[in-house]
Amino acid sequence: MNLTPTSFVLAPLLALAYGAIHLLDGLDGSHGPGLAWTAGHLAFLAALALFVPLVLELAHRAANRRAATAIAVFSLIGVAAGGVQFVIDLVVGFIAADRAEMGRLFDQVQQVPGVELVVYAVVPTFFYAGLITLVAMQAVAGRIGWWSPALIALGVGAVVVDRDLLPLSALLNLVGLAPLRRGPVRADAGPSRPGRAANATLGDFSQ
Structure with a gap:
């Protein structure tokens, strides 16, 4: 199974799962520790892992490969920082007996x-800044509409406004990223036999 095209849909879906679990976990007025805390954080860690091939694929598709590679590295540094943050959250959730102890451990x-x-304030934002930029580069190239990076930016902004808007943010990211699931269509240089055309089409889907 090629995870690269799948990641454009599955990554935001896993983030959506985390957002929904986060809301359910907070119905009693606090978040964690417990099964919901652990399940939600594992879902988002899986989402972050899937964003790695997604970011690399966007860099590969860019017209300016050198600039896109630098942006991808910048974004993946943010992914790594976010991963560390969520691992810390998981460990604290396992160790702590209640929310008060979690607070002390986080402090x-x-x-x-x-x-x-x-791990918390600055570097994780590199991921979102890089992702928006890479998607915008696809819009500049005319491969997608400008609404795609705009929706992703709105999704990031929603979480900044209120963490409880995580499900909305994930849905906006899903709609913004879904058109990128299929790779760019390559134009053939000239007429070709049907077999060659079919092979080219299959090659596009394998990206």
């Missing part, structure tokens, strides 16, 4: 010099 972690900046 201890974030008091380590650099952790707040690198």
Whole structure:
């Protein structure tokens, strides 16, 4: 199974699962620890893992490959930071007996010099900035409409406004990324036999 085209749909769907579980987990007025906390964070870790081939594929499709590669590296640094953040969340959830203890453990972690900046506040945003830019590059190339990067940017903004808007953010990302599931269509240089044309079409789907 080629995960690259699948990731354009499955990654935001897993993020949607995390957002829905996050809302359910908070119905009692607090989040974690427990099964919902663990399941939600595992779902988002899986989403982050799927965003890796997605980002690399967007860089591969870009007309300016050098610039896109630099942006992809920038974005993947953010993915890595986000992954570390969610692993910390999982470990804290396993260790803590209740929400109050989780709060104390998070305070201890974030008091380590650099952790707040690198793992929580700044570096994870690299992922979203890079993703929006790479999708915008596809719009500039005329492969998708401008509404795709606009929807993804709106999705990011929704989470900034309110973390409880995670499901809405994931849905906006899903709609924005779905058109990119199929690779760019290559134009043939000239007439070809039906067999060659069929092979070219299959090659497009394999990207």
